[in-house]
Amino acid sequence: MDLSLLNRESLTQDSNKYHAILFENDILTTCGFLIDIKNFSLSNQKQVRIIYKNHSLGFLKKFYKNYDRVIFQFESDLQLDQLGFLIFFKKSAFECLHCKKYFNMSDLHEKCCELIHSPIKLVNPSLDRIEIYNKITPNMNYQPKEEFISLHFATIMDKILLD
Numbered sequence: 541m542d543l544s545l546l547n548r549e550s551l552t553q554d555s556n557k558y559h560a561i562l563f564e565n566d567i568l569t570t571c572g573f574l575i576d577i578k579n580f581s582l583s584n585q586k587q588v589r590i591i592y593k594n595h596s597l598g599f600l601k602k603f604y605k606n607y608d609r610v611i612f613q614f615e616s617d618l619q620l621d622q623l624g625f626l627i628f629f630k631k632s633a634f635e636c637l638h639c640k641k642y643f644n645m646s647d648l649h650e651k652c653c654e655l656i657h658s659p660i661k662l663v664n665p666s667l668d669r670i671e672i673y674n675k676i677t678p679n680m681n682y683q684p685k686e687e688f689i690s691l692h693f694a695t696i697m698d699k700i701l702l703d
């Protein structure tokens with residue numbers, strides 16, 4: 541597998557193995573997350589599920605760090621070559637790069653801004669899952685961010701129930 545041919549936006553097939561670039565240092569993901577790969581611990585990534593058409597294809601098999609990139613690999617007999625994917629993260633400390641505000645896990649107060657359109661730098665991130673799509677619309681790009689925000693901040697509905 542020639543790693544220099546890999547793509548950040550879509551999967552590359554080599555027999556039944558798929559590879560793609562998960563993220564590159566100092567480059568925002570399509571969903572607006574920034575990851576410093578020095579702080580990306582490969583051993584932190586456990587049981588990262590691959591989802592396609594609402595079905596689990598199993599778990600990610602391997603991660604590599606290659607210069608300033610993190611690359612992932614999984615196996616499947618399906619035809620997924622050139623398909624796009626979205627990366628979903630677990631709850632973690634983060635910084636809103638728009639407001640320069642840091643949030644740790646135990647101290648979640650009000651949001652600094654709506655966050656959806658702000659770049660978010662993840663601190664020691666863990667992947668939850670990767671969802672594969674035939675076509676990623678600009679609208680879908682917000683799904684990982686929306687989910688991440690909802691993991692950290694109570695919704696208006698939650699607040700009504702708590703009061």
Ligand SMILES: [Zn+2]
Pocket residue numbers: 636637638639640641651652653654655658
């Ligand atoms: Zn903010």
